[in-house]
Amino acid sequence: MTPQGKCAACHRKAVAGKKYCVHHSQAHDSLMDHYKAWVKAYGRISMEEFMDKVLVMKETGSWIREVIAAEKDQMKL
C-alpha cells in the first residue's frame, strides 16, 4: 500500500485524490491518452504490453518511465 498523500513514483506530495504528484500525474495522463490512441490504431493491446513498448522508445521521458515502473510494481502485488 502506498501511504496516502505521497506520490507512488517519487517522494513528492500527491495531488489530492490521485496517487501521483503533479509531474507524475501529467505523465500518467499522457501515458493513458497514448494508450487509448494505440488501442484505436492497432486494436487490442494489454496495458502491460503497451508499457513495455513505450519503455523501449528512445523518446520516452523520465517522468513517463518512472510512472511505468510504479504501475508495474503495483501489478505485481
Ligand SMILES: [Zn+2]
Ligand atoms: Zn511523483
